[in-house]
Amino acid sequence: MPQGCRIVPHNAAVAEFLDEVLDKGERSVKRTTLLLALVLFGASPARAMNCQDWGRLYENEKVPAVYGMIDAAVAGSGGRSMGVNRAGIARCLERRAQEISYAFDDTCADSRTARMQAINQIFKNYIWTCVGQT
């Protein structure tokens, strides 16, 4: 495990909290959960999630983790501006969050495709698609 990556998903109290706030289904609440999820799986800057990390997440932590990735892609500080409909891209990715989560599951379950950067590549493919649809 590279330095600076803390995987601490097995926290029942936090998981219960995640369940509770996700049930409310509000976007702002999802934002809170994704921040929590980032803390849970320790996605520190300059650190990609790999299949090992993904496999350690509980089911109810996976979609919030995907929301964290979406947030990074559309609201991150890496770029100066996106130039197209940022909110539309976010909505497109959010609509697919469950599908993305299953795609990660499928890829990580197949040892032939579970390369270290498979999750990163799959997510960028979804970004590519959503930019093309907005």
Add this chain to the structure above:
Amino acid sequence: MMARRAYRTAVLTSLLVLGACQTAGTAAAPELSGFLSDHEQLQPGRADQAQLIYINPEANFAPYERVLIEPVVLWEPDGEKLSDVPRPELEQLSRSLQESMRRELAQEFDIVEDPEPGTLRLRLALVDVERSSTSSDAVFIGTVSIEVEVLDASSGERLVAAADLRGNHEPVDVGKAFDTWAARARARLSAFRAFDAVHAPSDGD
């Protein structure tokens, strides 16, 4: 488990329906021309059968601050003619595509003429241009296909490659098509940079 199965069935069904609709309205996946060197890497893009894409799984876009845009190539391998469209019009098209890319990417990157560390190199070619059979207006083209790749300007490592086609014999406003391609290129690179600033692949993975 049942819910997940039902969800997957629904997703699969919607993809099939959407795929069918898109096949009717847009083009089939473009044939590659040879401008891009490594064809095998390119795969059909999700939910858009007109595109072939490759995204390097190891690529970290976060450090790139500059882009070097090579002149748009009118791709005519082995002296084969690119199009029946007159040469001056083709050259105008290539300049127009170059300008669209430059205008959009300048809002995300510093445009440079020489490679420095942290520079992307954009290679771009018009590989197919056909006149519209239903419009004589030069603004409208029947088919226009591009191939593009983004490399690390220093190492030459391929980061992204793509092929796309517009029109498929239906008149397409070529200026708008170029602006759309350029805006999407900027948006994708911008999102990749932002994503990698948080989730960058690292050597230790």
